[in-house]
Amino acid sequence: MNRDKSEALFKKATNLIPAGVNSPVRAFKSVNDSPFYVKKAKGAYLYDVDGNEYLDYVSSWGAIILGHADRGLVGAIKKAVEDGTSYGACHPAEIEIAQLIVDAFPSIELLRLTSSGTEATMSAIRLARGFTGKRGIIKFRGCYHGHVDSLLVKAGSGLATFGTPDSDGVPEDLAKHTYVAEFNHIETVKNIIQEHKDIACLIIEPIMGNMGVILPEEKFLNYVQELCQQSGILLICDEVITGFRVTYGGAQHVYGIDPDITCLGKIIGGGFAIGAFGGKRKIMQALAPLGNTYQAGTLSGNPIAVRAGIYTLQYLRDHRDMYDQMRQHIEMAKDSILRIATKHGVPYRINSTTGMFTGFFSDRDVTDYESAATCDKKAYESFFKHMLAEGIFFAPSQFEASIVTMCHKEREISKTIDSYEKVFRAMGSSS
Numbered sequence: 356m357n358r359d360k361s362e363a364l365f366k367k368a369t370n371l372i373p374a375g376v377n378s379p380v381r382a383f384k385s386v387n388d389s390p391f392y393v394k395k396a397k398g399a400y401l402y403d404v405d406g407n408e409y410l411d412y413v414s415s416w417g418a419i420i421l422g423h424a425d426r427g428l429v430g431a432i433k434k435a436v437e438d439g440t441s442y443g444a445c446h447p448a449e450i451e452i453a454q455l456i457v458d459a460f461p462s463i464e465l466l467r468l469t470s471s472g473t474e475a476t477m478s479a480i481r482l483a484r485g486f487t488g489k490r491g492i493i494k495f496r497g498c499y500h501g502h503v504d505s506l507l508v509k510a511g512s513g514l515a516t517f518g519t520p521d522s523d524g525v526p527e528d529l530a531k532h533t534y535v536a537e538f539n540h541i542e543t544v545k546n547i548i549q550e551h552k553d554i555a556c557l558i559i560e561p562i563m564g565n566m567g568v569i570l571p572e573e574k575f576l577n578y579v580q581e582l583c584q585q586s587g588i589l590l591i592c593d594e595v596i597t598g599f600r601v602t603y604g605g606a607q608h609v610y611g612i613d614p615d616i617t618c619l620g621k622i623i624g625g626g627f628a629i630g631a632f633g634g635k636r637k638i639m640q641a642l643a644p645l646g647n648t649y650q651a652g653t654l655s656g657n658p659i660a661v662r663a664g665i666y667t668l669q670y671l672r673d674h675r676d677m678y679d680q681m682r683q684h685i686e687m688a689k690d691s692i693l694r695i696a697t698k699h700g701v702p703y704r705i706n707s708t709t710g711m712f713t714g715f716f717s718d719r720d721v722t723d724y725e726s727a728a729t730c731d732k733k734a735y736e737s738f739f740k741h742m743l744a745e746g747i748f749f750a751p752s753q754f755e756a757s758i759v760t761m762c763h764k765e766r767e768i769s770k771t772i773d774s775y776e777k778v779f780r781a782m783g784s785s786s
């Protein structure tokens with residue numbers, strides 16, 4: 356596969372943009388490779404500047420669900436653009452998308468739109484602190500909620516339950532208010548709550564997507580909700596990925612939980628910059644100008660993003676069978692891939708839910724941060740490069756979800772399975 360033009364562009368880019376990229380994982384650094392440059396995208400495929408075609412399992416990190424350049428969506432966007440690109444004033448479509456979201460999520464009574472998922476989680480946390488008058492936050496190791504200062508925090512050393520910065524530039528004074536618990540280990544949440552009385556909120560990806568896909572164990576989320584309720588801690592469900600992906604109504608619908616605040620993003624903008632946070636009326640009313648918790652945005656509720664979102668959500672609402680199809684396609688792939696792995700002696704585990712899955716290079720089940728973190732990253736690097744050469748684009752990191760859209764159909768699944776056969780045969784014999 357020739358990637359000369361991409362390599363030349365990447366070289367140019369590194370002179371102008373740090374590491375050549377506008378978001379770190381795009382640099383392919385963790386798989387020791389350099390990125391291809393996309394010329395266009397259609398359906399389940401990306402096409403690069405060198406004329407290569409890739410079956411896309413990144414799907415804009417979950418923002419795409421109808422498939423790239425969906426004809427109906429593109430039509431809706433073209434119409435929206437004709438009416439102007441931004442107003443900074445009220446317009447009817449923002450009511451329409453709010454209604455769609457409220458109808459899909461019974462836990463959301465009022466909501467605000469933002470321009471990214473990061474803004475949504477950042478605002479949700481400020482709101483929780485403003486509403487409760489408390490400072491502490493509980494997050495789970497391995498969950499990602501955007502690049503918010505208070506959430507770029509890792510567990511402290513030893514027995515300490517308070518966090519330390521996971522990035523330069525995050526003050527320790529801020530990080531120490533974030534307590535880090537372990538996903539699927541309820542006792543870690545209990546311990547933090549027992550030890551600290553100043554906790555405003557607990558934020559969680561109800562299905563982990565940013566450590567690879569990790570499902571919550573039976574009743575885990577219900578116990579988390581119970582603990583929060585007993586202690587007056589607001590439960591924030593970060594459904595930026597899962598929102599309209601695992602079903603219409605998100606993971607909270609699947610697991611029967613009723614969060615105080617929900618964060619959305621990705622899918623709800625149809626590929627445009629967007630985010631949203633919403634929840635109980637009483638809490639949301641603490642936002643300015645009703646209350647004293649400030650939050651704002653020049654492009655919040657941008658008319659093009661909103662109309663792209665409305666088209667996407669209406670399509671999903673009216674074609675719920677697509678969720679069953681996405682689930683069946685993943686199940687089909689999963690069974691075959693696991694058989695292929697066994698045949699070639701490649702230690703491999705697949706975690707999946709509707710619309711996303713992760714294959715882990717591991718000989719044990721992946722159920723928490725620890726079991727994910729110990730998988731074979733070298734094997735993943737080899738897998739990534741082999742797959743790219745086969746014309747399949749998986750995320751350039753082991754710890755990501757592979758994202759399926761409505762355009763990943765039988766043909767794409769067959770191609771994926773065939774490529775696994777080739778790649779695992781090569782990997783199995785080389786190890």
Ligand SMILES: *Cc1c(COP(=O)(O)O)cnc(C)c1O
Nearest residue numbers: 471472473499500501593595596
């Ligand atoms: C992507 C993501 C975010 C951040 O959204 P951005 O639009 O990238 O700022 C937050 N939470 C989760 C769970 C995400 O996957």
